[in-house]
Amino acid sequence: MKTTRRRAVLASAAALCATAMALTGCTSSTPKTASTAAKLSTLTVMAPYLSTQAPAADNPVGAALEKVIGTKLDVTWVPNSSYGDKTNITLASNDIPDVMVIQGKDSGFVSNAEAGAFWDLTDYLKDYPNLKTNEPQVQEASSINGKVYGVFRARDVMRTAVMVRKDWLKKLGLSMPKTTADLLKVAKAFTDDDPDGDGKKDTYGIAIPKWPGGFATNSPYDAIETWYGAGNDWYQTGGKLEPTFTNPKWIDALNFEKKLVQGGYVNPDYATLDSVDWNQPFLTGKAGIIIDTYSRARQINGLLEKQDPTTYQNMVAVTGNLIGPDGKMHALPTPGYSGFLAIPKASVKTVAQLKGVLSVLNKMNSKRAQIIMNNGLEGQNFTVKDGRALPITTTDGTNLTAIVASYAQLGTNVNGSKFYPPAQPNAYDQQQYDAEIKTMNADTKNAVYNPAAAFVSNTYAQEGATLDNIIVDARLKYISGQDSLDQLKAAIQQWKSSGGSQVISETNDLYKKSKK
Structure with a gap:
């Protein structure tokens, strides 16, 4: 993603x-x-x-x-x-x-x-x-x-998608998640209720890899934080632009992510799983949900078809962005x-x-x-x-x-x-593709664009990687339970004192100039 x-x-x-x-x-x-x-x-x-x-x-x-x-x-x-x-x-x-x-x-x-x-x-x-x-x-x-x-x-402006094991949903009598609350419910059931029917507690809800990018790189965490209404990298408040991690809704989203992690509803190696192996837990029946893109959904469908051409159509259900706790859709777009x-x-x-x-x-x-x-x-x-x-x-x-x-x-x-859209190889794949396009178009109407995407802060250009790491590390330590809320807030202050406040100032100066 x-x-x-x-x-x-x-x-x-x-x-x-x-x-x-x-x-x-x-x-x-x-x-x-x-x-x-x-x-x-x-x-x-x-x-x-x-x-x-x-x-x-x-x-x-x-x-x-x-x-x-x-x-x-x-x-x-x-x-x-x-x-x-x-x-x-x-x-x-x-x-x-x-x-x-x-x-x-x-x-x-x-x-x-x-x-x-x-x-x-x-x-x-x-x-x-x-x-x-x-x-x-x-x-x-x-x-x-x-x-x-x-x-x-x-x-494509909109690529965010949620892939779910359709066979597990059917076995447990669950519906495809539409909200973040639904996501938690399904992830918990996939972990606790033996969705593969082997009598063992050997599955978990969501597969998340060690994300190779920094902050706001369309990771599963970024998607959830946008769904919660925290914004997309930056958000506008009181006529100013602020980073999303200064939004109280970002903390709410992290508490949700913490609940997923602390409940055991995420793969235990979420901090170390290589992204090249991201598909494997889903394909091998260890995990039932991936938050990524439609292209990954097509890739997984293709791999499952190779494994078993007779059953793959019953394995994967796909939807787009989920509705947040405020009852609204805040869809995470790509830069476009x-x-x-x-x-x-x-x-x-x-x-x-x-x-x-x-x-x-x-x-x-x-x-x-x-x-x-x-x-x-x-x-x-x-x-x-x-x-x-x-x-x-x-x-x-x-x-x-x-x-x-x-x-x-x-x-x-x-x-x-x-140009012409591509024809899919069979009726099922065509139906899936058409449904994806319909959902993407609907989600685009609720896209939360990054209001600071155009602006290039000199301080960020020089110190951005270091600054991003402060937030990424703090997020991971908080959702894992290693750090407290006070320590998370202290890390945000560290970001500001390490050059982040200057980034905010420069970004807002550029933002104001663009409005003249």
Whole structure:
């Protein structure tokens, strides 16, 4: 469930920071004019690829896309594993592309953007219908202190899901949980009432791993705390922004988590279970609940199908966010984006050139282009059935699926997905998928967005990892019973005295400036 959040500013990018002045030396802050868009014959791009091999220069997917946008694409494909290093090297060189995929708001990108190395697109995107977003909260979250330095790459806003052993619910005569109180009831029954029927007390309710991220990284704890109304990383109170752990409702949520842990309703190795082994307790019949994402639910269903194709459909039930103790739905969203397409001023020097680039990106977000970049080539690697993309295997040895996955890295989809949703392999999986989409859409209406996502505190950029650890450690010690409530509150004060108060001050200064 871990996602790229405001905390991504901690990523190391020293080499990138050092290039800021070099990147901006050839341009100044260009006034907006009525310049006509320059006609581009070629657009140079740098992007990551996640498959084992980069697309060939003459691949059929790229050729089809170029035909739609009327511009040749000269793409430098970089392995995803080394993309960060390549970004630093490229920006320090004399060969900078027109468009770069930037994977997150790391400190180097923030420094360069604010120094003028990338175009501020805030007042331009509204003039391009396919780049004008219908998710303003996501665009705000992807911005840097309210300024938009890239066209964000949209991802599902809502992914939070609760997976429950459907066979255990049936055996114990229980219903799928709808509230946090229901969750406690089911977790207790899965622990105490022998849901596997072996006559032994050898099961527990919820499987939680040692979370690999810091605070507010969409862990199961973060989901519960949002459901309790504590907020999402930050919350707004009295016209100010405050971290969620200063909200009394956060303490209420921790008391709930403590009840789960102290009651034995969570796996006893919750503090050490490696996240790569997260599925195992569920698959082996030791745990009956996982709080994570819909993609994990699909993964678990697939693994259970391999174990037993005849019974897997009876094993997993899935729902979305749960209703909190106040009777309201406070749904935990993702940031809604995964990086963005940014335009360096070192290569795109004038407003006319900028408008030319944006015109091409506008065409790349058209329906026809989205279909090519996300589904592929109709009749070659997919067909359309009932409005869905049904994959077909290519017979000429070309792995079009891998090529399409690479071009999807160039997609933005900022005003909605216009490509075909995937057809599932059977009626059951299709029914599950359709139900998930329906629940995701319903939960999105109650999404609790992080109100501080756009703001980059200098102190947090330098000390954030240390500050996060104070809260993460304090939370774990409290719910385990190792620390008292007074010790938890003392840890929050330690956070403040260690630089946290400065983070709050800086964040609120930026927040106030954004409202002017």
